[in-house]
Amino acid sequence: MSNKMFYAVILFCLQPVVFADTVTVKSVSVTKGNSVTLDSGLTEMMDDDLILWRFGYNKTLIAEISVMEDSITVYDDVPDERFRDRLKLDYQTGSLTITNTRTEHTGDYQLQSNSVRKRFNLTVYARLSVPVISRDSSQCSSSSSSSSSSQQNCSLLCSVVNVSHVTLSWYKGNSLLSSISVSDLSISLSLPLEVEYQEKNSYSCVINNPIRNQTTHLDITELCLxxxxxxxxxxxxxxxxxxxxxxxxxxxxxxxxxxxxxxxxxx
The missing domain is CATH 1.20.5 (Single alpha-helices involved in coiled-coils or other helix-helix interfaces)
Structure with a gap:
């Protein structure tokens, strides 16, 4: 048996349950299309180090470095070629970089070596679209049968399409008025707002995820005739x-x- 296989067998069999239970999971976020590096925390590796990177619930081996054999191997065709031409290993530190990320790269990553064990929970967020503010087109057609006080209000709608893991919110100045959130489904969101005609306050609609936001400011004089x-x-x-x-x-x-x-x- 080669030295490489010997160390691989030891690392695979050595206390797998303890590894899952005791190693702190670090959360990492990135916007789709950008690169992200999962840092090993090492400044240099030992002469007999064998670095193994695994992905997902099944702990599929996706990359490894054998210092003793002076080799780097990337298995970017597993489990379903989602990592094809996207994985890079730092030979000095063992850190793993994923380039041109996609939402399919979201998941659990595990680093095993003789000297360090780490886990990373990576979330890849889709790029945010800019919120669109529009006026309720049915307002005037129904206002003839409503009270005079209701005619003093302007009904608006802030909308975004094809989003996931986001929060859509209305703000009056810096104060939050209302919000709605969506988790992992790619859907369209709309959030209503009612303001008074000729109002002088500043309103804005904001969509955000943990790493970015997009804002559209309301022009009352344009929409609220x-x-x-x-x-x-x-x-x-x-x-x-x-x-x-x-x-x-x-x-x-x-x-x-x-x-x-x-x-x-x-x-």
Missing amino acids: TCSEDHVHCCGSIEAVIRLVLSALVGVATAAVLVYDIRSSSG
Whole structure:
């Protein structure tokens, strides 16, 4: 049996239950597409060190360094090629780097060697989309049957699509007004807000995960016109279009009359 296999057998069999129960798990986060390094904590390895990196519940071997045999081996085709061309080992320290991360790289990583044992819980977060603030389009159509006080409010909606492990929140200045969270399903989220017309307060909608956030600020003067202002704006636009069409028709009619007169005169 080679020295490499001898040390591998020892490390695999040596107190696996104690390893799982006593080693502190370090949580690591990264945004999808970025690189992340799982630090061994070593400055250099011993002459007889054998570094083993394992992934997942089944503790699949994905990389190893044998100092004695002066070799580095990466098994990036297991368990399902999710690590293909993405694993790098530091020969001096034994640290593992995952490049161009994907959400499929989320999971448990274990480091075993003669001198150190570590566990890492890696979470890869998808990139955050920017929240979109819109106005409730049904507000004016239903306000005619509501009280005059309800007409003083503007109903808004903040929305994001295809998100997971995030929290969506409304803020008034720096004060949290409301929030909604989603765990591991990729879904769309919407969060309502009602403000008063012509209000001077500052509002913002924020989506965040543990490592990043995206913010959209509310422009009340742009979204929160009163229903009468919406009607005037709408009707004013329609009136302008009608006038333009009528002007074009008059121009065409005038040209037709001129052509008819010219033909009559020449005849």
